[in-house]
Amino acid sequence: MTTIEAPRSPKPARTRRRGINGEKWGWIYMRASGLVLVILIFGHLFVNLVSGKGVNAIDFAFVAGKLADPFWVVWDTLLLWLALIHGSNGIRTLINDYTRTPLTRRILLIAVATATAVLLILGTLVIYTFDPCPAGAAANLVPSFCQGR
Amino acid sequence: MSTATLDSKPTVPDEIPSFTATIIVRRFDPDKDAEPYWQDFDVVMYGTDRVLDALHKIKWEQDGSLSFRRSCAHGVCGSDAMRINGRNRLACKTLLKDLDISKPIYIEAIKGLPLEKDLIVDMDPFFESYKAINPFLISNTPSKDGKERKQSPVERARFDDTTKCILCAACTSSCPVFWTDGQYFGPAAIVNAHRFIFDSRDEGAQVRLDILNDKEGVWRCRTTFNCSEACPRGIQVTQAIAEVKQAVMRGRA
Known part of the structure; x- marks a missing residue:
C-alpha cells in the first residue's frame, strides 16, 4: 500500500533542545520594539515631512543639522537598531515557516544575519562619524553653523 | 377534565421540497491512485440534511468505496472534521442549506496531516x-480527607x-x-x-x-x-x- 508521502509529520519523539530558548524573547522583543517604533517612526516622519517647510526642507543641510544635534543622534540610533532588528527578526520567522530544507533555511538565515549586521554597523558609523561641514563645500549647501569654522 | 386533543389537523405538505446538490469530493485510493483527484456526485437532498447525510447517500447508493470517518454523527465525537468549501467544519454539523447549493460543494480531507484514503487522514x-x-x-498533594477536590x-x-x-x-x-x-x-x-x-x-x-x-x-x-x-x-x-x-x-x- 502506498500512502502519499507525509511531508509534515513531526520528527520522531519530540527532541526538546536544552539551553536557552530565544523564541520567547524574540516574541517579547517584537512587541516592545513595535510600541517604541510607532513613536520613533511617526516622530521621524512628522519632523522630516510635515513640520516647518515640510518635505521641501530636506537637503544636505537639513540632515546635517539634525545629525549635529545629540537628541536626533540618539533618536536615529534607536530607530536604526530597533527597526532593523525588528524587521530581520520578522524575516527570520518567515524563513523558519517557509523553507523546506534545513540547508536553505541555514543559508537564508545566515544571509539575513549578515545583511543586518552590515547595515547596523554602516548605519551606526554614519550617524556617529558624520561630518556636517565637509571642507570646501559651498556655503549655501551646508548648515548655517558651519560659517564660523 | 378532558384529554387534550388536536383541534385542527396539522398541515402536512404534499411533498417535502427537495433539491439536487452537487458534491465534489477529493478522492484518493492509495492502492490505485498516484495523486488525489476530484469526483462529482449528484444527490437529491432535503433542507434538513447535513453534509454528512450527503456523504452517506453517496456511499450507500452511489459509490460504496467512498471512505470517511464518522462516529456519533451529532457533533460530539469529532471524527468527521473535513474541509468543506475550503473551510474546516464537522460534516455532521454543517447543513446543506447553509451552504450555497446553487454551486457545487467541495469536500476534501483536512490539510497538514498525511492523507490515507479519500477523506481520512493519519491523525x-x-x-x-x-x-x-x-x-x-x-x-502531588493528596486530596483533602481523601474526598473530591473542590473548586x-x-x-x-x-x-x-x-x-x-x-x-x-x-x-x-x-x-x-x-x-x-x-x-x-x-x-x-x-x-x-x-x-x-x-x-x-x-x-x-x-x-x-x-x-x-x-x-x-x-x-x-x-x-x-x-x-x-x-x-x-x-x-x-x-x-x-x-x-x-x-x-x-x-x-x-
Whole structure:
C-alpha cells in the first residue's frame, strides 16, 4: 500500500533542545520594539515631512543639522537598531515557516544575519562619524553653523 | 377534565421540497491512485440534511468505496472534521442549506496531516502533540480527607471554554503554521494544555508551560485566527493561546 508521502509529520519523539530558548524573547522583543517604533517612526516622519517647510526642507543641510544635534543622534540610533532588528527578526520567522530544507533555511538565515549586521554597523558609523561641514563645500549647501569654522 | 386533543389537523405538505446538490469530493485510493483527484456526485437532498447525510447517500447508493470517518454523527465525537468549501467544519454539523447549493460543494480531507484514503487522514501526529502536553490532572498533594477536590464556580469558569474541545483537529489543520512543516504543537494541543494550566486543582502548570515555551511551542502562533474560525465548538482558540503565552511570560498560570 502506498500512502502519499507525509511531508509534515513531526520528527520522531519530540527532541526538546536544552539551553536557552530565544523564541520567547524574540516574541517579547517584537512587541516592545513595535510600541517604541510607532513613536520613533511617526516622530521621524512628522519632523522630516510635515513640520516647518515640510518635505521641501530636506537637503544636505537639513540632515546635517539634525545629525549635529545629540537628541536626533540618539533618536536615529534607536530607530536604526530597533527597526532593523525588528524587521530581520520578522524575516527570520518567515524563513523558519517557509523553507523546506534545513540547508536553505541555514543559508537564508545566515544571509539575513549578515545583511543586518552590515547595515547596523554602516548605519551606526554614519550617524556617529558624520561630518556636517565637509571642507570646501559651498556655503549655501551646508548648515548655517558651519560659517564660523 | 378532558384529554387534550388536536383541534385542527396539522398541515402536512404534499411533498417535502427537495433539491439536487452537487458534491465534489477529493478522492484518493492509495492502492490505485498516484495523486488525489476530484469526483462529482449528484444527490437529491432535503433542507434538513447535513453534509454528512450527503456523504452517506453517496456511499450507500452511489459509490460504496467512498471512505470517511464518522462516529456519533451529532457533533460530539469529532471524527468527521473535513474541509468543506475550503473551510474546516464537522460534516455532521454543517447543513446543506447553509451552504450555497446553487454551486457545487467541495469536500476534501483536512490539510497538514498525511492523507490515507479519500477523506481520512493519519491523525497520529496530531495526537502525538496532544500527548506531549500531558493532558491529565497532575497533583502531588493528596486530596483533602481523601474526598473530591473542590473548586468554586469562578475557578471552574476560568478554563470552561477550553474544556469543550473534542479533538477533531479542525483548528490544527486550519493553521498555516502547522501546514508549513508540521512541527508546531498546533492549536488543539495548546487548548488542551490551557484546560489544565488554568485548572485550580492542577499542579503541573509549570511542566506544561516549559513544554510550550519550546521552539515549536506557543511562540510560533501568528494570531491568524484560522483556528478560532474553524472550531466547531466555538472555542476562542486564539485567545486561549494568547493566555498561555501570557502565562509563559509570567512563568506561572
